[in-house]
Amino acid sequence: MMKEFLKTKGFKITPQRELIFRSFFEMDKHVSVDELYDKVREKDRSIGYSTVWRNLKLICRVGLAQKVNMGDGITRYDRLTKVPHGHLFCLNCKRVVEFNVDQVVGILANTAVENKFSTRGFKVEVQGYCQLCQSESEKHADDEEIH
């Protein structure tokens, strides 16, 4: 299924590619290159970082995932399901909780139209502290030093 799809697009099926794709879909829904790289390496020590990176890019290219930027410096790849969703991002433990955005997207779509924008994507995020990390939040509230 997946394989045929890639072939028709002119991409080749390699063992590395198979492993990377497979691993990506087995993992948490929001992974960084590093995380996927580690995971993939558990299965095959010979796979290079660039290969993982490039295949992640390919996964995006064929529309199966999308880059997301939570605010810390690192890019995560969000598996694209049919339903759009928002993210609750815990500033402490970096965990992500998804939530339904049907209502919000409706509003945003209108806004876009009002502004004569041709929409390509939405990003709806709430940053904060999850229940577990709540007590930690004070520690981090003021830890940004200036150098």
Place this chain on the structure above:
Amino acid sequence: MMKEFLKTKGFKITPQRELIFRSFFEMDKHVSVDELYDKVREKDRSIGYSTVWRNLKLICRVGLAQKVNMGDGITRYDRLTKVPHGHLFCLNCKRVVEFNVDQVVGILANTAVENKFSTRGFKVEVQGYCQLCQSESEKHADDEEIH
């Protein structure tokens, strides 16, 4: 006013700082370090990049601005007015249009509560092409090469 505020927080008032703060608030609402650096340098060639960067960080720290990541690699600093707002981001010309998010934030606040999240911030973005760049959009739809 601003000066007194900074002093009470233990920060010192320097000519560079004054110029940087002043420039930041004179500029477009979403600037990158580089943009602000250029602007500041028009007035004073001797100011260093780090100084601009650090003061931008300070501006965030005292709650007058906030980092935003539109998806291209660069961090912009969004002036924090009392009213929260969303961004329409043109993928072609990188221009930003703000829009009201009262309604959306209401919904999101509820969602956060439902998930026992302690909220620190919202991010509501719509990516697409502005009216002017609309015709360009096809050109860029498929320009992501894989290397």
Place this chain on the structure above:
DNA sequence: ATTGAAATTGATAATCGTTTTCATTTAGAG
């Protein structure tokens, strides 16, 4: 006004994630 501790500055270097290069290998159509 003078002093001294703490903060700030500017130049430069280190860092970190991302992306490219390049020589080599491999997939897969013919």
Place this chain on the structure above:
DNA sequence: CTCTAAATGAAAACGATTATCAATTTCAAT
């Protein structure tokens, strides 16, 4: 089987951000 385009892995390049450090400056307390 053969040939070409695509894919791989190692390493280097890249670009933005952040840190280091010596010199300077602010400003509160004399």
